[in-house]
């Protein structure tokens with residue numbers, strides 16, 4: 001990789017970046033690949049990276065209908081945490097959180113991981129009990145976590161309304177000191193550059209329109225850039241999973257709904273932790289630019305349009321005002337939505353299918369940004385060996401037939 005001195009950086013800036021090397025190539029598709037990954041979100045790109053770097057599988061293409069990272073990966077609110085309740089989930093999300101710790105070094109790309117601490121407020125007796133249970137389970141699994149009292153919450157979040165005289169008073173909080181955030185685009189860009197450097201072809205503006213089979217085996221894909229043969233196909237298309245899997249004749253236990261978020265006008269630093277208030281369905285952190293990043297629950301109807309409804313946003317902000325009164329005086333700057341893929345048990349699907357050579361990774365719903373490094377690691381392993389390892393094993397599609405569901409409706413928080 002080319003190194004730039006401070007002088008060459010200044011020269012290039014004056015040059016409008018004319019001579020800058022592209023971070024990844026933009027190749028035409030080859031006729032055939034060993035593995036084609038559909039979807040260049042974080043999960044698809046991390047899978048490609050691990051196939052190439054850990055399994056030496058480099059004849060790989062990632063096919064993206066838009067631009068890489070333009071799906072949910074570039075639309076989320078970047079919260080990273082591992083406070084799930086069930087053993088398979090704790091293993092999955094803590095693997096991922098711990099991989100985030102060193103990801104900038106691993107990819108040689110600053111993903112701006114910021115383990116600033118994460119609080120889940122307890123605003124009802126029921127929530128307090130549920131969070132105590134989660135914190136015990138987390139500590140038993142070796143995940144750093146603690147319950148804190150209202151005074152400590154106020155210390156960590158001075159702008160919080162700690163009055164007893166409100167509809168949902170603060171009774172305490174679950175605290176994960178090394179939860180936090182990372183820059184979402186940088187995660188996609190870092191994996192893209194590192195995969196490209198290892199020979200992976202990332203093909204953007206190329207929509208998959210069909211999956212071809214011979215009997216029970218996949219043979220390739222029809223795309224807007226022509227037919228591509230593939231020995232293995234991995235579908236990693238989040239909110240579009242049901243549509244893409246239908247191309248191979250596979251029905252998925254997924255619902256697609258819009259999840260929205262918004263940012264306020266930028267203000268001076270007022271909150272340096274991430275706070276989730278799940279009883280009122282809202283959460284907030286502050287970006288490096290100073291915007292308050294705010295989100296809430298998903299829209300309550302199925303949707304593929306990437307545009308949510310105004311009532312869902314209005315409800316989010318209204319509900320948060322009691323907990324954070326200062327936001328009533330702020331102008332909201334912009335909002336956006338992404339289509340998320342929800343399973344019934346609010347846990348992901350990382351699986352082989354009944355079609356030979358067809359694999360699927362989806363169902364991360366409202367919470368898959370935090371899982372990108374771990375998901376890519378275990379999914380690449382499943383594709384390379386054609387069998388799941390210890391962590392992926394629990395998340396197979398067969399769990400819905402066998403009644404082995406992994407209920408994470410509380411931990412999923414905004415998706416419960």
Ligand code: FAD
Nearest residue numbers: 039041042043065071072073076077079208338368369370
């Ligand atoms: P995506 O990033 O959506 O990538 C899938 C890609 O597939 C897309 O780029 C799409 O264009 C492509 N594709 C689809 N169909 C085709 C086709 N036919 N041909 C070719 N390409 C196709 N998670 C957290 O952990 N923390 C959070 O704070 C958080 N906040 C969120 C806030 C919002 C508003 C939203 C919408 C989501 C949030 N999430 C959060 C969830 C998280 O963003 C997703 O779970 C995660 O990004 C999913 O990544 P992915 O790579 O699977 O999907």
Ligand code: PYC
Nearest residue numbers: 077079295366367414
């Ligand atoms: O999964 O932590 C999460 C989350 C927060 C906001 C949206 N998803």
